Amino acid sequence: MLRLLRPLLLLLLLPPPGSPEPPGLTQLSPGAPPQAPDLLYADGLRAYAAGAWAPAVALLREALRSQAALGRVRLDCGASCAADPGAALPAVLLGAPEPDSGPGPTQGSWERQLLRAALRRADCLTQCAARRLGPGGAARLRVGSALRDAFRRREPYNYLQRAYYQLKKLDLAAAAAHTFFVANPMHLQMREDMAKYRRMSGVRPQSFRDLETPPHWAAYDTGLELLGRQEAGLALPRLEEALQGSLAQMESCRADCEGPEEQQGAEEEEDGAASQGGLYEAIAGHWIQVLQCRQRCVGETATRPGRSFPVPDFLPNQLRRLHEAHAQVGNLSQAIENVLSVLLFYPEDEAAKRALNQYQAQLGEPRPGLGPREDIQRFILRSLGEKRQLYYAMEHLGTSFKDPDPWTPAALIPEALREKLREDQEKRPWDHEPVKPKPLTYWKDVLLLEGVTLTQDSRQLNGSERAVLDGLLTPAECGVLLQLAKDAAGAGARSGYRGRRSPHTPHERFEGLTVLKAAQAYFSPERPLHLSFTHLVCRSAIEGEQEQRMDLSHPVHADNCVLDPDTGECWREPPAYTYRDYSGLLYLNDDFQGGDLFFTEPNALTVTARVRPRCGRLVAFSSGVENPHGVWAVTRGRRCALALWHTWAPEHREQEWIEAKELLQESQEEEEEEEEEMPSKDPSPEPPSRRHQRVQDKTGRAPRVREEL
Secondary structure, eight states: OHHHHHHHHHHHHSOOTTSSSOTTOSOSSTTSOOOOHHHHHHHHHHHHHTTOHHHHHHHHHHHHHHHHHHHHHHHHHHHHHHTOGGGOOOGGGSSOOOTTOOSSHHHHHHHHHHHHHHHHHHHHHHHHHHHHHOTTHHHHTOOOHHHHHHHHTTHHHHHHHHHHHHTTOHHHHHHHHHHHHHHOTTOHHHHHHHHHHHHOTTOOGGGOOOSSSOHHHHHHHHHHHHHHTTOHHHHHHHHHHHHHHHHHHHHHHHHHHTSOGGGGHHHHHHHTOOOOSSHHHHHHHHHHHHHHHHHHHHHHHTSOTTOSSOOTTHHHHHHHHHHHHHHHTTOHHHHHHHHHHHHHHOTTOHHHHHHHHHHHHHHOSOOTTOOSOHHHHHHHHHHHHHHHHHHHHHHHTOOOOOOOOTTOOGGGSOHHHHHHHHHHHHOOOGGGSOOOOOOGGGGHHHHTSTTOEEEEOTTTTTSSSEEEEEOSSOHHHHHHHHHHHHHHHHTTOOSSSTTOBOSSOTTEEEEEEOOSSOOOOOOOOSSOOEEEEEEEEEEEEOTTOOTTOOSOSEEEEOSSSEEETTTTEEEOSTTSOTTOOEEEEEEOOOOEEEOOEEEEOTTSOSEEEEEOOOTTOEEEEESSTTOOEEEOOEEEEEEEEEEEEEESOGGGSOHHHHHHHHHHHHHHHHHHHHHHHSOTTSOOOOOGGGOOOOOOOTTOOOOOOOOOO
16 A cells, blocks of 8 residues: 555655746655665656656655665664674674684683674664664665666666656756766667757756766866876865775775675675575674675775776875875875875885885974874774685685785785685786787788888887888779778668768768778787778768867777776776777778877877878777877868777677678679589670679789788
């Protein structure tokens, strides 16, 4: 009955149509205890499916509010009960288990203390939840793993953006769409919806705001931006806010780890901590799950929304920026505190040691009591205590533990595990091996081809794994491919873009065609290299839209990772094509203005090399962060190139290429059969559908045939 009444009650709580607040924008009951998020979410989806947009908005927003409120209650109750002396754990239990402790009075003493403290802590948490959430407390509002995953993926915002759109609330629709898209950058439909919102007159640039990003990320990004502008004084408050926010976010995550045991059920099999045996085995199994979850909070806090991997060394790097910023404005005491905190993570960090010596020399007399930050000391001591217990369980109970921190002291790891962990770290997938620079002789096999010359190598292009080669196509061959692109575009055979404006700039048309046979980039790798994708791409300047143009034809990017210019990092994760290892651009013409290829530093600002397209010129380079590149605006004419990407992974080999080769082979066999049946004195012309244009250069020689390497 309650489930049937809930939508009716919510409708009664909504403001009337003439009220200043549009339907669904205010909390239904500010300050009231949260309701069951799963029931609210289910009712919201039913309202959405029925086209009841205002109730759908109200229910979905209340589901989000209740879910967040439950997290705050868990965090607050956990903190207050941890501070309760009667519910505190005995100090003897906070360290690592002692493997040589035998039975006796000491064992019985800590056993009684443990069970008494556990019972008191459970009572404290139950009473706190009942006061904050009403009768039944957290048990009444337990949220299943499926709903937690949906909220983690921000799925409610996908429905909210559509409902807001139907209610003509475009500003809120754009914000909801942006919030969902930040966490789901591969969602193609939302990508199209975002593009539509940007073209709407009622949507402002400020509308595209993230409603869910943790505050520490906003402060972190602002602090980095200010540092980049050499405004250390303004950056310091934001950097400190980012650090405190990161620590607070970890506390919230750790509180969630102490939720119902079902919450950790998904990781039980993976982490090897499933409960077995009797009382003590069950206690140990659940405790290990909690510790594993707490350790994962470091990575979760350091992972940007929508990303798969955390920012490496997130906390130490924040401390590094803090001590440098404090030093720039003359706060030497704070600079020393932060650099000493860095040394807690990495005692042998040479750069930190040099900075410490410099600050101490500038400060003059030693100041007593000047040491590392207390919040960082507490964090490290607690983390090391948990790691010690997890490594003990790993050695003696057969559980697993993936340490998220590179700063963990080797002495903390049991000697029996060190060799195994070292071997596991050295076993990396071959496609993640670092790129090794190749000497000039690396291209010797290419230079044996007639007419091919190495125009520029990596040294001349100011980078690594880069080369420019000329003469890979004759003018006649370039002409055939240009005509192919033109004919296919006219016939509507374009792949994906359909002659629309470029996805990278509104000032150009973008035409793409996957081709069945094209020139190959010439690599000589130590293992087989497979063609993963071939694309004949043309960019055409749109007349009348080139004046005062400031954008690029293709923004700076890397081909197998998501480039973050602010940090110089490149995330090898979707939506990037992570399996690409080498890239090639084979140019077909030069009768256009602009359109030069350029390479940059990872900051996407500092140009390191520039290449002018011309017929038969191949630019080849490795596809990773070492080669960020972009294309200057095409301001007149039509620029065409054959883009080729190669991979070491055979499972990512281009299937269309294989099918095309089979199709051509079948067609060729049919032609040969027909030629054998026809009288030699009066041969008939080849059928148009089966005719293969045979191109010859000016000397009358047949074009060179290049097979995939």
